[in-house]
Amino acid sequence: MSILVVGSVALDSLKTPFGKREEALGGSATFFSMAASFFNKVNIVATVGKDFPKRYINLFEEKSIGTEGLQLTNGKTFRWKGWYGYDLNTAHTIYTHLNVFKDFRPEVPADLKDSEYVFLANIDPDLQLSVLKQVSRPKLVACDSMNYWIETKKKSLMKLLKHVDLFLLNDGEARQLTGETNLLTAARKVLSYGPKAVVVKKGEHGVIYFSRSSHFISPAYLLETVRDPTGAGDTFAGGMIGYLSTAKNIDSRSIRKSIIYGSILASFTVEGFSVDRLTEISMADIRRRYEHFKKITRF
């Protein structure tokens, strides 16, 4: 019943109008697994350099996040530096140093090959495909991507999409991938590429879910304090897949609940820098916000 995630574990230096951080814990696999760990056991497949702070490994261990597949490589950890202005929807990159990620070859440890829930976070689609080949028969495969891969590796991405159940992407990416302005049309087109369902993330404006049989739209949880939006999308995926992995059936009902859990987890992440908020909150906080969300959206 455990979850496997392949993605990045990184050190982020960033500035927003509400503060700044140097070498904070970041990366898609990090945010995903921190969020999913509230629901289930998660194992990370990624790589870090010899300079990766031990305290972050300890944090993963505290959260029972498996690091067996986290390769320790000679060299430096993946680093991203960027900033956000008052429009927190747009990240401005100062640099991306792939470092040990440049030659990363994901290897799924033998005892994790039977993982039932697999999340292929945003990395080179060829690497995402190589992970898929290493797992035996997952119950659910979800993946993310980004504008860079849509531009430079569309063929590999399209091949990958034939093998995933759930594709998560943001509104801009959906438009870029399909050439359609209208999100409903774009989502329908994405479905025709192979995935059984697609989740279009609209940041502070919520989420749209599409499958052949149903669709679901939800606003985002409204916050008074947004300090750092980094990792919101991966946190969303972690909350979603985390919850789904505990559901008896993957059906319209559990998918809707999982999307709300994803939004709730993401709402905590953006309230603080890095994974700060995810280390502070408890399942009770998550449930409380879930119930509040229900209350303010019901009609």
Next chain:
Amino acid sequence: MSILVVGSVALDSLKTPFGKREEALGGSATFFSMAASFFNKVNIVATVGKDFPKRYINLFEEKSIGTEGLQLTNGKTFRWKGWYGYDLNTAHTIYTHLNVFKDFRPEVPADLKDSEYVFLANIDPDLQLSVLKQVSRPKLVACDSMNYWIETKKKSLMKLLKHVDLFLLNDGEARQLTGETNLLTAARKVLSYGPKAVVVKKGEHGVIYFSRSSHFISPAYLLETVRDPTGAGDTFAGGMIGYLSTAKNIDSRSIRKSIIYGSILASFTVEGFSVDRLTEISMADIRRRYEHFKKITRF
């Protein structure tokens, strides 16, 4: 139990990527009353010039929209010309000819002074105030405004806000009026200006409702076809106030329902040019879309 609206009745010439129209029926009071007329009797207080096409008066009459307060003035009808690019959220104005609206002094006919539901659509806040003085004891007063009045007549607008129950404005206006970026903070600040409740309209991203005692957030109904967004906000208000005027009590439950009806009505308006769609649909179409909306947002 009838509804009174003061606002503009106009002739719109516009172009969107999906077509164009010359001298189509437009104006805030028009969209509002066309939408509200599905629920209740509405009366318009506005002015048009001698050139106003008789067929539009006939259309109001067909919809049982009262035109007793629609002054026929020597001169030309208010005209707006504009266009939208693929970003249908932004209207580009080519010209605004106030014409007979320049010297408009709204007069509420004697037998409408006891109207129970009053909507002060977007016009000079001094005129909105003068209408308020002419009605006796309305059960609900709602108003709209725009960036222009916030800029040029903020004092009058602030005075007006002390006398309204419900203030509808869009997200940009909420930020402009309060100087707050965060919508939750902005909405709270707007409440401190006097209105009992505020509705922040986010266009295709839905609606946020705030009062001292409760809040409600909703996505917009998702559409595959958006041809002309003109009048969406006023249609929303018409659907909202229209439904509320039929509710036994104005409480959290009826307000939430009214907001969904507002969104549904607006979703029809933007599917076509001018008021086209509002003349085609029936209450059954509205109810069907309302039920569908419920289905795709429930969790």
